[in-house]
Amino acid sequence: MGQKKKKSPKRSGSRVDMREPVPRRDAIGVQNNYAPPEGAAAPVLGLPQVDPGFTSRDTELGRVLALLDPKGTDQAGLVVAEGMGGVGKTQLALVVGHKALAREWFAGALFIDLHGYTTPVDGDRAVESFLHALEVPTQRWPADADGKRALYRSALERRAEDLGGPILVVADNASHADQVRPLLPGQTRHRVLITSRDRLTSLHSRRIVLGHLDEAHSVSLLGESLRIVDPDDERADDTADLGRMAKACGGLPLALRICAAILSAAPDMSTGELATTLEDAESRLVHLRDDSRNLRAVFEQSRARLSKDAAEMLALLGLAPGPDISMTAASVLAGDTEQETLVSLRALASAHLVSGKKGRWRMHDLVADYAASLASGKNETGRYPRARRRLLQHYTAVARDARSHLDVLPGEEPSPAFRDRSAALKWFDTERAVLLDAVHTEVERGIGLPFALIPYLANQRSFHDMEVVSRIAIHACQKNKSPENEGMAWNGLGLAFRQVGRFEEAIEAHHRALGLLEQCGDPFSEGMAWNGLGLAFRKVGRFEEAIEAHHRAHSMHRQLGDTHREAIAWNNLGLALQEVGRFEEAIEAHHRAQGLLEQCGDTHREATVWNNLGTVLREVDRFEEATALLNRAVDYFASCRDEHSEGDARYELGLTWVAAGDPDRAVPYLERAVELLGANNDPHLHGKAARALAEARAALGGPVSTR
Structure with a gap:
């Protein structure tokens, strides 16, 4: 089939009319430049228009403009604006370009969309596109690529001389340095602005990384986008629900614009309705699409350019609980060495699908949503469930090692995995959000992690989290038919209730614990439950019952030869005796506790006895x-x-x-x-x-x- 002859752009003197650009496609099959409309006047080199509603990027705009300013002190001939898909790189580049032209820094601009994440435009085909834009007749083009590049650079210089100033070259959506390198001008007076989802480090450019917007700027973008369609849209003032929507979108501009478009297309839909839909959705990506934009497709494009190992790592990260993951845990998840895993993580970071800092790796919420969908769709292969179990077992084992340092006594040997108690607490502090999420998501798989986490939460006085984890432990024990462990979980729940003043619930929880532990014949744990019950009784003024409970506790621990627990019970007995004015007996009880704790070498609890005494x-x-x-x-x-x-x-x-x-x-x-x-x-x-x-x-x- 013969090709249609291309229509040449309208000429005026030596310039090409690029105002009010209209997309076209040439023979290479991708949109790679802009043709002028018929009848346009005042021809200039120009840029595509910016989408209405661009906002909230003042800092980044200022930084890029400062680098492009021909009179600035911090100039850069080559600037790359990079960030994850949907973060607003193209719009930023266009706003910068229009501002630079308005300030007469440049006599004109060339723009090309390199489509790096769909059907990439080869660098030399991009050169050909610019030769067309610069009106170089095809019969003058050399046959070889190097010749065309040289011709492009000389044509750019001639056009700059004709227009009376340098040219700004904007290369959008570059996925590889080789797409851009042929477009670099030969003269330093010109400037090149590139956008990419990847780190194009070999270009030796100045990099500006775009991140997500904070809540205030996200709400501003949503409101402004709604007002552009309808200045009287009252939903633009629903800042509370727009804030919920912004949070659900993770501050990603493309997601926010899609939400605004969905609302504008449905005037009867409230902002709260859409916010709730996003919050309750198993996958927010299902809803973040309109008639022309699809956030999932954006992420798919980025993933398609990854190596097989990096793409697999992205899916595996979708299995990980919590907001981030350590290098060690990521290697456990991948089933590879840390060095092998690091290669994949760095590839993902280069594509702005993850970010790494101080040995920890994090994904944007919507990328994490996408990654989770990749893993959930392949569970039948068996690899993903095994990887998830492997990661849970890792967290459980390390949490047990760390827990062994929390109440260690002289002569006891805690896990050598941690240097000391301080190091163990630091690990817990760092992994806290991850461990809490793991407990929630893995409740059906085991009880080890909740029981390792509860003592840490008690130590940190995090009683709300302790209540939640204790309830999860109870549910897991019931499912796994483990009444002894269930009794200990009820005891932990009672402690959490008592510390936040829910004393009647604490008493009920300790009674539940005692019933299970008596049934199992576990006097050690039963003694602990009696001790907890006595403390709860004292808080509600049932002092005689508290005294009896502590007597039973210290008697049971003494019979078992558990000097440490016996001392704790004596100390608590002293507190109950104080409440009824039996001060001499209380003094004796505290002295008994002090002597036993000194014998055990537990100086910390001994100091508590000094306080009580x-x-x-x-x-x-x-x-x-x-x-x-x-x-x-x-x-x-x-x-x-x-x-x-x-x-x-x-x-x-x-x-x-x-x-x-x-x-x-x-x-x-x-x-x-x-x-x-x-x-x-x-x-x-x-x-x-x-x-x-x-x-x-x-x-x-x-x-x-x-x-």
């Missing part, structure tokens, strides 16, 4: 002994950075100085107690300390405010 000695007016013990507790807790316990001890020491008739010495301790307890998730004790501080100041005739 100091409070009961205050009740019997033995102030000198009380302040000595409380000072000792304060110093110890400060030395090991246990801020909550230090705040508690300072509060009790302040009360003791007030009781001893010296409120002046009490105030500094109470001030610091208020500060520490306010920062460590104990509103009840913080309130008591604040009231005590106000009373101490009032006794001195000072300000009562505890602000």
